[in-house]
Amino acid sequence: MSEPWPPVTVLADEVRAGTRSALDAVDTALAAVDRADGELGAFVVLDPDGAREAAAAVDAAVARGEDPGPLAGIPIGVKDLEDCAGLPTSHGSLLYQGRAPVAADSIHVARLRAAGAIPIGKTAAPEFGTLSWTRTKAWGTARNPWALDRTPGGSSGGSAAAVAGGMVPLATASDGGGSIRSPAGFSGLVGHKASYGRIPDPGPLDSMTAVVGSLATTVADAARHLDVAAGPDPRDRTSLPAPGLSYEAVVEVLATAGLRARWSPDLGYAVVDPEVAAVAGAAAAVLAGAAGLDLDESPVRLTDPVTTWLEGGSLDMWLALEDGMWPGVADDLTPFSRWVLEQTEAAPVSSLVVPARRRAVLEREVGELFAEVDVLLTPTTAIPAFVAEGPPPAEIAGQRVHPAMATPFTMVANLCWNPSTSVPAGLSADGLPIGLMITCGLHRDDLCLRLARLLEEAQPWPRTAPGV
Numbered sequence: 001m002s003e004p005w006p007p008v009t010v011l012a013d014e015v016r017a018g019t020r021s022a023l024d025a026v027d028t029a030l031a032a033v034d035r036a037d038g039e040l041g042a043f044v045v046l047d048p049d050g051a052r053e054a055a056a057a058v059d060a061a062v063a064r065g066e067d068p069g070p071l072a073g074i075p076i077g078v079k080d081l082e083d084c085a086g087l088p089t090s091h092g093s094l095l096y097q098g099r100a101p102v103a104a105d106s107i108h109v110a111r112l113r114a115a116g117a118i119p120i121g122k123t124a125a126p127e128f129g130t131l132s133w134t135r136t137k138a139w140g141t142a143r144n145p146w147a148l149d150r151t152p153g154g155s156s157g158g159s160a161a162a163v164a165g166g167m168v169p170l171a172t173a174s175d176g177g178g179s180i181r182s183p184a185g186f187s188g189l190v191g192h193k194a195s196y197g198r199i200p201d202p203g204p205l206d207s208m209t210a211v212v213g214s215l216a217t218t219v220a221d222a223a224r225h226l227d228v229a230a231g232p233d234p235r236d237r238t239s240l241p242a243p244g245l246s247y248e249a250v251v252e253v254l255a256t257a258g259l260r261a262r263w264s265p266d267l268g269y270a271v272v273d274p275e276v277a278a279v280a281g282a283a284a285a286v287l288a289g290a291a292g293l294d295l296d297e298s299p300v301r302l303t304d305p306v307t308t309w310l311e312g313g314s315l316d317m318w319l320a321l322e323d324g325m326w327p328g329v330a331d332d333l334t335p336f337s338r339w340v341l342e343q344t345e346a347a348p349v350s351s352l353v354v355p356a357r358r359r360a361v362l363e364r365e366v367g368e369l370f371a372e373v374d375v376l377l378t379p380t381t382a383i384p385a386f387v388a389e390g391p392p393p394a395e396i397a398g399q400r401v402h403p404a405m406a407t408p409f410t411m412v413a414n415l416c417w418n419p420s421t422s423v424p425a426g427l428s429a430d431g432l433p434i435g436l437m438i439t440c441g442l443h444r445d446d447l448c449l450r451l452a453r454l455l456e457e458a459q460p461w462p463r464t465a466p467g468v
Contacts, residue, residue, distance in 0.1 A: 003463050004032065004166035008074055008221035009248070011169060012116065015073030018062050022055035022073030022118065029075035029120055032167040036468075041134075041142040042152075042161035043077060046121035050086050051075065054118045070224055072116030077123040077162045077171035081155070082106050082212060084119050090138055091320065092125040092155075094332040097138045107200050107233050108172065108212045115228040123171055124158030127334045128320040129210075132182055132407045133390035134158060137334055143388045144187055145465035146432055150385035153183030156215060160187040163215050166468035170221060174201075176210030176316070177309050178410025181422035185380030185435025188424045188461060189215050190452065192222045193410075195443050196417035197240040199226075200233035207316055208238070209309070209414035217463035219423070219453040223247035226445065240443070247449055254450040257292030261375040268301035270408040271396045272382045276434050280379035283425035283436040283455065290458035291451055293375065300369065300376070303362045305411040306404050311355035314344040359415055366416040370441040375451065378409045380422040380435030413439050421448040424461035431466075 005011060005028075014020040030048050037043050058068045078084040081091055083102045090096045105113060113119070124142045126134050134142035134157025142157040144150040145165035152160040159171035160183035173180040175193040184191025194211050201212045214225040226247045232239040263284045265277040288295035317340045321329070326345075330338050344351075369376065383406050386392050392406035413420035418439050425436035436455070440447045 004468055005169040007218045008071065008169050008216065009224055012070060012072045012074050015058065015116070016062065016067055020073070022058035023052060025073045026051045026055040026075050026118055026120060029168050033120070036165050036167055039143065039148060040145060040161045040165050041140055042123055042158045042165060042167060043121045044080055044090065044124050044139045044158065045087055047087055047119065051118050051120040058116055058118070069114060069116035070228055071112060074117045074170055075120045075168050076112065076117050077121060077159055077168050078109055078119045079156055079159050079172045079174060080122040080125045081129050081174055082109060082172055084109050084122065087119070087122050089122070092127045092129070092136045092138060094138045095325065095329050106212070107202070107235065108229055111229050112172070117170070120168065123162050125155045126157070127337050128317060129155035129174065129176060129179060130317065130336060131155060131390065132178070132392060132404070133386070133388065135389055137332065141388050144385050145468060146188060147385065149388055150432065151186065151388045151390065153186040153385065155179040156183045159215050160184065160189060163217060164189055164465050166464045169217065170225065171215050172212065173215045174210055174212045175414065176207070177313070177414050178407050180213050180215065181380055181410045181420060181435070181437060182407045184215060184422040185437070186385035186433060188433035188465065189217060190219055190222045190421070190423055191215050192226065192421045192445070192449060193413055193419065194226060194230070195240065195419045195445055197236070197238040198419070198445060199229045200236035200239035202233070202236040207312055219251055219449055219456050220248055223251045223449050226449070243445070245446060247446060250446045251449045251453040254446055256447070256450060256454065259291070259293050259374040260372065261288055261293040261295045261377055262300060262373045263295060263297050263377045264300040265379065267378060267409060267412070268299065269304045270382055271399045271401050271405060272379060273384070273397055275428055276379050276381070276383060279426040279428070279434040280436045283459065284377040286459050287377070287436070287451060287455045290454045302365050302412065303358055305362055305415055306402065306408050308355055308358045308362055309411040309415060310404060312352065312359060314340055314347070317341060362412070363416050366412060366418070374441060374447065376439040378437050378439070380409065380437040381407050384428045384430070384432035384434060409437055418442060419445040419448045421452045423452045423455055
């Protein structure tokens, strides 16, 4: 089956060379949205006029002999937690639905625009990005192109549905506890959570776990995105220095033979569907062979990051509200958001001490782990995609679990600031994507992406859902 889009790297270079027009790419994307989004619910607002105007500007630059940039003419979706000039930001909430368009891009979106990318609209996200599925009072339910009764994940669920559904070849995403990688795992995509600070994203620095990024269909596309987006900005005191390399180049050449890797199906605390563990474990073995890794399966025992992340995350929710909103807006909130605010409204500052200490223990444990190994390989999620309307199941492999344990692996890299990439590992017996997660030591985005590329070469995956 032919793919609906060439890779971003190919399409952008065609636009730069004048062999394909940006306007054609935008019109193709808008037509795809018109055909498919009624079922998928990936987009919450579109800007066809603005997108066509931007495409005409890219084509005019090419006609003048100018280079519009490495993402020239690429139609993208922008996650509805991130500002995109000329479009509203609703945060997936009735509280912000219907507000005026914002005046300025986020740093991330501005860099993508400057590289020639063209936003066509905003993609759905759960309220304030809090859930691992995408259903809101404001916009309804986003669905997985692989199976419409399943979720594309959260909180970047709309972006995952848009890319896996062939509507756009690239979409922005963000990841505070797995919100890039879980949708990538559920939807058969490449999702790279960059090192904390690799892509500047100033804002309330509360839990300090979230990064912005993208969802793509190839590793080279994810690498080109990171080349455009990475680099310091004085408005973000946590932003890292320029990496001093091209990720798109490195994914083809970085030496990996002899690096130490460890496979863990559970990290010592998770309950995992046996089929997921088997498929991801097989992909880990393929990767180890392709990359020449020294792979071991020594037990990994970490302080439970799910509990740590959940206990420390309530401040994020309070910062999502404007002064004076609570409690008058309680009825407009989704049940989870309301519950968190009600449970923590009267909590003393001392309640933050236990999760802070637990996080410090986890950071030390993860640091000790990466003194022993270069790469940690796990499943991306504990189960394949669950029902679109949520919530996640409370039972996995016959054991009762907290619903957050459907996605128990991703939070480690958020809490400890490691780079981490989800790549397609294979399919379940029901034909649902299963992801392999590649997590590396601090600042080693290059290694994560190189290993992802090696698996892509050894075990190619379908770039979009069947039938797109």
